[in-house]
Amino acid sequence: MSCDYDLAIIGTGVAASTVATKVRAAGQSVVAIDSRPFGGTCALRGCDPKKLLLAGADAVDHAQRATAKGVRAEPVLDWPTLQSARRRFTNEMQESMEELYESHGIKGFHGRARFTGTNSLAIGDTKISAEHILIAAGAEPVSLDMPGAEHLTTSDEFLELDRLPQRIVLVGGGYVAAEFSHIAACGGAEVTILQRGERLLKNFDPDLVGWLAGKFERLGIEVETGTEVRSIETNDNELVVTARRGDRTIRRAADLVVHAAGRVPALEDLNLAAGGVDVRGGRLVLNEFLQSASNPSVYAAGDAAQMGPPLTPVSSQDGHVVAANLLEGNHRSPDYRGTPSVAFTLPPIAAVGFSEAEARNLDLAFTVNSDLASDWFTARQADEPVYGYKVLVEDETRRILGAHLVGPRVDEVINLFALAIRAQMTADQLKQMPFAYPTTASDIPSMLS
Numbered sequence: 001m002s003c004d005y006d007l008a009i010i011g012t013g014v015a016a017s018t019v020a021t022k023v024r025a026a027g028q029s030v031v032a033i034d035s036r037p038f039g040g041t042c043a044l045r046g047c048d049p050k051k052l053l054l055a056g057a058d059a060v061d062h063a064q065r066a067t068a069k070g071v072r073a074e075p076v077l078d079w080p081t082l083q084s085a086r087r088r089f090t091n092e093m094q095e096s097m098e099e100l101y102e103s104h105g106i107k108g109f110h111g112r113a114r115f116t117g118t119n120s121l122a123i124g125d126t127k128i129s130a131e132h133i134l135i136a137a138g139a140e141p142v143s144l145d146m147p148g149a150e151h152l153t154t155s156d157e158f159l160e161l162d163r164l165p166q167r168i169v170l171v172g173g174g175y176v177a178a179e180f181s182h183i184a185a186c187g188g189a190e191v192t193i194l195q196r197g198e199r200l201l202k203n204f205d206p207d208l209v210g211w212l213a214g215k216f217e218r219l220g221i222e223v224e225t226g227t228e229v230r231s232i233e234t235n236d237n238e239l240v241v242t243a244r245r246g247d248r249t250i251r252r253a254a255d256l257v258v259h260a261a262g263r264v265p266a267l268e269d270l271n272l273a274a275g276g277v278d279v280r281g282g283r284l285v286l287n288e289f290l291q292s293a294s295n296p297s298v299y300a301a302g303d304a305a306q307m308g309p310p311l312t313p314v315s316s317q318d319g320h321v322v323a324a325n326l327l328e329g330n331h332r333s334p335d336y337r338g339t340p341s342v343a344f345t346l347p348p349i350a351a352v353g354f355s356e357a358e359a360r361n362l363d364l365a366f367t368v369n370s371d372l373a374s375d376w377f378t379a380r381q382a383d384e385p386v387y388g389y390k391v392l393v394e395d396e397t398r399r400i401l402g403a404h405l406v407g408p409r410v411d412e413v414i415n416l417f418a419l420a421i422r423a424q425m426t427a428d429q430l431k432q433m434p435f436a437y438p439t440t441a442s443d444i445p446s447m448l449s
């Protein structure tokens with residue numbers, strides 16, 4: 001049976017566009033389907049718009065820290081102006097993504113896709129068939145089974161707020177809560193984080209997160225850990241959040257309650273059973289080639305596949321892997337080693353490679369170089385006392401096993417450690433690098449002694 005297209009792709013985010021452009025460039029016919037404007041989460045509702053809002057927050061934070069350098073005026077974040085800048089960027093991004101698909105000769109459909117057979121999809125009343133189907137549908141906020149969950153504001157909605165409400169509660173204490181709390185606090189809001197876990201930012205080193213906690217305090221952010229949100233009620237013009245901490249009940253009144261409690265693969269309405277695509281525990285069952293174990297015509301990539309952490313560089317790598325496997329037969333598997341991750345707090349916190357706990361669990365023999373470096377030049381010139389590092393160096397090989405950083409510009413410096421890990425460089429080779437001075441990177445040799 002001949003199909004309408006060689007490849008049909010559900011989604012138009014980083015994973016989807018990587019595969020679409022490569023497969024189309026090889027001469028195959030490709031159709032991409034998205035129920036929202038083309039471009040996906042990172043460009044339109046995640047990394048980029050968030051970092052634009054953070055740029056405003058960062059300027060306010062820096063000016064507040066720089067009084068000792070003669071900065072005098074009390075900075076104010078004008079939220080509507082900041083949002084106009086964000087909106088301009090997002091609108092341009094949407095347009096350029098639509099153009100990208102068109103200019104590559106990739107057919108685009110706007111609508112919700114669902115499987116109707118092993119090689120077929122329906123988008124509303126339109127039916128299409130394809131030799132291969134890629135699920136690159138991303139992730140969505142995990143549904144919270146509690147009374148009043150309908151009052152939660154999603155991260156998508158937070159990033160588009162026309163007005164910043166005065167009292168904001170964030171449910172959860174991971175990436176979204178940490179980043180949004182710093183944006184909102186610098187915008188003048190009173191912010192509370194209610195986190196079920198025992199600490200904030202579980203994907204980052206606990207000592208460094210402890211050092212960063214001082215900054216949450218300085219920004220006036222209330223952080224309650226070990227606290228599970230149980231319900232949200234409306235009371236006149238406000239929301240009341242009820243949470244449990246051990247046997248204590250905590251209540252907070254708020255104007256806005258934000259969902260920051262995690263995201264799961266967006267698989268729910270894909271009708272995967274009709275496509276013969278197996279799912280176990282809310283995740284697609286995939287082989288090492290990112291191919292469905294039950295339907296060889298189907299591949300998955302990015303947040304929808306969740307083979308690696310749900311981050312943009314992982315979606316991009318998955319895209320390259322799937323494109324290679326589609327074009328040359330199954331031969332490539334993703335290798336997520338040395339993928340850096342950053343939570344863009346003020347200052348940022350970053351990690352790459354093994355955590356100290358992971359390295360100990362693996363019984364590796366290694367040396368830990370770690371310090372709170374508030375008195376180093378980097379911290380002093382930036383007026384930011386939150387500056388510290390933890391670098392793990394394997395004893396026998398002297399290779400970098402993991403690097404963990406918090407402080408000014410570590411979101412850039414972590415990429416150098418990622419490069420060292422991917423290239424299997426030794427600590428001694430890295431120490432001999434002539435880094436430009438004075439930069440945060442020029443501290444690297446001192447982190448390796």
Ligand SMILES: Cc1cc2nc3c(=O)[nH]c(=O)nc-3n(C[C@H](O)[C@H](O)[C@H](O)COP(=O)(O)OP(=O)(O)OC[C@H]3O[C@@H](n4cnc5c(N)ncnc54)[C@H](O)[C@@H]3O)c2cc1C
Nearest residue numbers: 011013014015035040041042046113138302303310311312
């Ligand atoms: C607030 C926020 C901030 C983030 N910040 C960062 C960051 O700083 N750095 C980082 O590395 N990562 C960040 N991430 C994570 C990053 O955005 C994702 O890992 C990445 O965008 C996933 O890309 P993807 O291509 O897998 O899916 P997506 O970009 O999510 O694309 C999936 C697309 O599929 C569409 N879709 C879903 N179901 C269907 C259907 N049935 N029919 C049609 N279309 C459908 C969706 O509309 C969506 O456009 C952030 C995430 C969020 C939410």
Ligand SMILES: NC(=O)c1ccc[n+]([C@@H]2O[C@H](COP(=O)([O-])OP(=O)(O)OC[C@H]3O[C@@H](n4cnc5c(N)ncnc54)[C@H](O)[C@@H]3O)[C@@H](O)[C@H]2O)c1
Nearest residue numbers: 172173174175176195196197228229260261262263310342
């Ligand atoms: N800078 C970045 O790279 C970045 C930024 C934002 C989001 N993201 C991606 O998006 C994903 C989702 O981010 P996120 O921050 O929503 O999730 P997360 O998984 O980072 O954190 C969610 C937290 O919510 C807590 N939680 C769950 N239910 C709760 C409840 N009822 N009450 C209180 N706490 C509760 C959990 O204990 C968990 O610690 C992340 O996994 C990340 O990969 C990345």
